Amino acid sequence: MKIPLKGKNLILAVVAPLVVICDQVSKFLATSNLKPLTFEADPSARFVTVIDGFWRFKYAENTGAAWGLFRDMSAAFRVPFFIVVSLLAIGFIIWFFRRIEAHKRVLPLAVSLVLGGALGNLIDRIYMGKVVDFVDWFVTFEEPVNLGLFTITAGEKHWPTFNVADAAISIGVVLLVIEMFGGKKKEDPDQGEADQDDPGTGPAPARGETADEDGQGR
Numbered sequence: 001m002k003i004p005l006k007g008k009n010l011i012l013a014v015v016a017p018l019v020v021i022c023d024q025v026s027k028f029l030a031t032s033n034l035k036p037l038t039f040e041a042d043p044s045a046r047f048v049t050v051i052d053g054f055w056r057f058k059y060a061e062n063t064g065a066a067w068g069l070f071r072d073m074s075a076a077f078r079v080p081f082f083i084v085v086s087l088l089a090i091g092f093i094i095w096f097f098r099r100i101e102a103h104k105r106v107l108p109l110a111v112s113l114v115l116g117g118a119l120g121n122l123i124d125r126i127y128m129g130k131v132v133d134f135v136d137w138f139v140t141f142e143e144p145v146n147l148g149l150f151t152i153t154a155g156e157k158h159w160p161t162f163n164v165a166d167a168a169i170s171i172g173v174v175l176l177v178i179e180m181f182g183g184k185k186k187e188d189p190d191q192g193e194a195d196q197d198d199p200g201t202g203p204a205p206a207r208g209e210t211a212d213e214d215g216q217g218r
Contacts, residue, residue, distance in 0.1 A: 008100055008108035015109060019116025023164040024123065030134035030163075034059035047136065056136040060161040063130040079129040086122040090115065106179045113172030120165030133161040 037046045038059055047058035063078065073081075097111045124131045138158040145152040 007102050008097070008104060011105070011108040012097065012112045012115070015112035016116040016119065019113060019165065019168045020120050020123070023117070023120030023168070026134070026164045027124070027132040030057070030059055030132055034134055053140055054137065056138070057134050058136040058161065060133045060136075061130045062133050062161070079125065082125050083122065086118060086125065090118050090122070093118065104179075106175055110172045110175035110179060113168045113175070117165040117167075117169035117172065120163075120168070131163065131165075133163045133166070135163060135167070136161050 034048065034057055037048075040046050047056040049056055064073075065082065093111060093115045097108065097115070100107050100111065121131050136158060138156050140156050141152055141154050143154050
């Protein structure tokens with residue numbers, strides 16, 4: 001069965017492979033250029049600053065899930081577990097994609113981003129048993145900030161280090177939420193006028209008047 005390469009299928013065919021390529025190339029560059037920096041004696045030389053005080057490129061390896069979850073599990077169990085979970089997730093994504101209506105555009109884009117990201121990280125887990133991360137976002141608080149329920153201590157506060165695949169998945173999920181909850185079609189404004197202009201319904205006669213067969217009141 002030949003699948004037509006247009007509409008949502010074209011979006012998938014372009015976006016998902018593009019995400020995988022960008023992810024794998026960026027991880028290769030991170031491994032080649034950033035990993036050697038992790039052996040520097042000076043901690044300030046172990047990263048490359050992109051935006052001072054906010055964004056760095058810093059090599060990291062995540063053996064767990066998002067935010068390092070389950071990284072302390074035995075590798076003999078952890079690696080097969082994450083590979084199986086990733087394959088199941090990819091299968092569900094493909095099943096969901098096939099159910100998307102042909103005229104949709106944002107939804108196929110969102111699913112393609114998620115699929116590409118899932119494939120990118122799956123490649124890492126199959127070949128290395130871990131995922132390479134290198135994007136380090138953070139903010140620095142000069143002094144503690146009291147928010148009532150809790151207090152943010154002074155110093156650098158880092159978002160979990162991530163990669164291109166993670167970014168694609170996050171953007172895709174945001175687009176999915178926007179499309180599914182905010183992308184409903186607005187009601188056709190001409191529909192109400194069409195109902196009022198129904199040819200089978202004429203204007204009501206004025207009070208005290210009746211219409212004869214010739215349409216004249218009496």
